[in-house]
Structures are given as C-alpha cells and as structure tokens.
Amino acid sequence: MAHDAHDDKNNSVFKITLNLVVTCFISGIIIATAFAITEPVAAEQRVKAKNDAMKELVKDAETFKAIDGKEGWYAALKGGKVIAYVVPANSKGYGGNIEMLAAVTPEGKTMDFKVLKHNETPGLGDKMVEPKFRNQFANKDPKDLEVVKVPTDKNIQALTGATITSRAVTKGVKEAVEAVAAYSATQKK
Structure with missing residues (x-):
C-alpha cells in the first residue's frame, strides 16, 4: 500500500x-x-x-449599616443613632468620571467627601483631594455648594486652573447632599 x-x-x-x-x-x-x-x-x-x-x-461612627433599597448608601451609627449618611457621588470632570463618597449629616449638610477614582490633570484637577479644597465643603447647605472664582465665606472657591474639576466635584457632592436631605426627611417621624 x-x-x-x-x-x-x-x-x-x-x-x-x-x-x-x-x-x-x-x-x-x-x-x-x-x-x-x-x-x-x-x-x-x-x-x-x-x-x-x-x-x-465619619470618624465618630462606631458602625456602618447598609440602607435597604439605596445601593451603596450607608448609615453611620453611634450609640445606635444615625449621625451621618455615606453615599456614592459621581460627576463628569475634565478627564472623565469622578467617583466619590460623600458624608452628609441627617440634617442634609455636607460633612466631607472622598475621591475614589478620577482621571483629572496632575498638578491641577487632582488637587481636589487636598484638604485646602475639601475643607471648604464642611457644614454646607446644598444652596451654598456653588463654585466661585472670587473667594467668599459661603461658597466653594475653584481650584486654580481647574474650574471644570471644581464644578464637577461640587455638583456631585451637592446632588448627594440633596438626595440625603430628601431621604432623611422621609425618615423623621
């Protein structure tokens, strides 16, 4: 073969x-x-x-409890009482989406925020994480969460050379504060 x-x-x-x-x-x-x-x-x-x-x-919190029906929302508890809400906040910055966590009082005032993810310009927009910018948000009502170029006692002063980033962060935090204020109003008996 x-x-x-x-x-x-x-x-x-x-x-x-x-x-x-x-x-x-x-x-x-x-x-x-x-x-x-x-x-x-x-x-x-x-x-x-x-x-x-x-x-x-929320440094004073003893525990954090997930809130039913609100994805990513947590109640910060101390002595069994809600002392704050920690909620996700998002906004579109200069370099894309900015993901944050915002801490809000039960009365609907800003406490602080933390940036989790961003693509903002190094040396300009990325300064949003620094205390000098972040500290401006403490104890603010939603109506005062407005970006200004000339410093005031009430509003948020824009980062030099990063107005878009400043507005994006402020918008994201403001929306989170407003959402918490609306939710908190339904929790009061």
Whole structure:
C-alpha cells in the first residue's frame, strides 16, 4: 500500500488542532482557578477599602449599616443613632468620571467627601483631594455648594486652573447632599 502524503498532512493538522484545544482547555482551567482564588480576596480588599474610606469620612461612627433599597448608601451609627449618611457621588470632570463618597449629616449638610477614582490633570484637577479644597465643603447647605472664582465665606472657591474639576466635584457632592436631605426627611417621624 502506497504511503499517502495527504494523510500525513491531515494527521499533522489534526495533531496541531488537538494540541491547541488541549492547551486552551488547560489555560482556561488555570485562569478560572486563579480567578476563583483571587476574586474573593479582591472583593474583601474592596470592602475593606470602602470601610476605611467611610471611617475616614465619619470618624465618630462606631458602625456602618447598609440602607435597604439605596445601593451603596450607608448609615453611620453611634450609640445606635444615625449621625451621618455615606453615599456614592459621581460627576463628569475634565478627564472623565469622578467617583466619590460623600458624608452628609441627617440634617442634609455636607460633612466631607472622598475621591475614589478620577482621571483629572496632575498638578491641577487632582488637587481636589487636598484638604485646602475639601475643607471648604464642611457644614454646607446644598444652596451654598456653588463654585466661585472670587473667594467668599459661603461658597466653594475653584481650584486654580481647574474650574471644570471644581464644578464637577461640587455638583456631585451637592446632588448627594440633596438626595440625603430628601431621604432623611422621609425618615423623621
């Protein structure tokens, strides 16, 4: 029987295909196993980071309790009483979305905020995380959360060279404060 070169070619294509299938299958198992091991750790880290951020925003809080029906909202409790709400705040800045957590009193005044993620310009917009800018927000009513270029005692002075970022942060925090004020009004008996 004559040896057919065509059979050899088919045979080698089959072997290559089989090797690729086996390699992909093994790779898939390795990736799935790695994800199964690392994802719970990563999830735990995210929870810890959020808890640390909330504790930083409301230092007096003893515990934080998730609020039913309000995704990402937490009540900060001390002695069983709500002393603040910590809620997500988002706004579109110069470099894209700015993700924050805002701490708000039950009376609907700003306490503080923490930036979780941003793409603002280094040396300009990223100064929104510094105390000099952040401290302006403490104890403000929503109506006073307005960005101004000339300093006032009431409003938020824009960061030099980063008015868009300043407005974005202020808008995000203001919306969070207004949402908490509306929610808080429904909780009072």
